[in-house]
Amino acid sequence: MYLWRSGGLRRGDLDMLRRIDSIFSLMNNVRGQSPRQLWTESRLFPLMNVRENADAFEVSTEIPGMKIEDVELKVEGETLTVKGERKAEDTPSGASYHRREIVTGAFQRSLTLPAKIDPDNVLASYKNGILLVTLPKEKRALPKQIKITSD
């Protein structure tokens, strides 16, 4: 399923999406499934969690089932950009879908961090479907303890 948009949602669109959602939830109720508000809940992909510690920022994001070569990471100034594509599986001919909830397609997202970072020491790992990017703060941005000497 490709979910995409250009520009923002218009007010009328949201009304329509809500109506589509209510139709889906009606159908799901008949089939005894928990309703998923697929259209009105959708937001930017991927969702990110950012944590700050004394000397780095940690950005984590859930993008399961990716190939590393399909993900592109870029740091420009304080901005981190994650770009990639989750490709749909090539199903054998004659396959028919019973259920399709996993979204596939291209994504790009930029995130600006609140402090200068050291682009040469950015580390990224991909494990169990979670992309974790560690961005060390620039040395100059780190608080420095100043020793006071007395004669």
Next chain:
Amino acid sequence: MTTEALQSTEKSGVNIDKGELTHEGDFFTPAVDIYETPEEIVMNVDLPGVAPKDLDIDLSEDTLTIVGKVSENDSEGTDLLVEYRVGHYYRSFLINDAVDRSAISANLNDGALKLKLPKAAKAVPRKIPISAG
């Protein structure tokens, strides 16, 4: 502004008809794709954050249950942005008689689980050759 953007959906909590979970922590319903070919049923389940050792797949009677445990990110620091919640996964499916239960296989790779449920020999459609003469 990107011209084309994949959108994400919020994780939905678990709704269980049979009973409540008594485990600790939040449980989410993972997204799943199910497709069927003449030979098998394939299920793709998104379980980001679940290591193979923390995944439990159980088949009892007709119910296939998937439980994936996620260990919390325990690194130090303060959260600046929390867009997704971290929690375990739970989902169960009813399996029909067409599936050969002894031949179900599972493969977890980078948080994406692929379950293959081959159909029992009797359920696979067979062409019967007709000889003339």
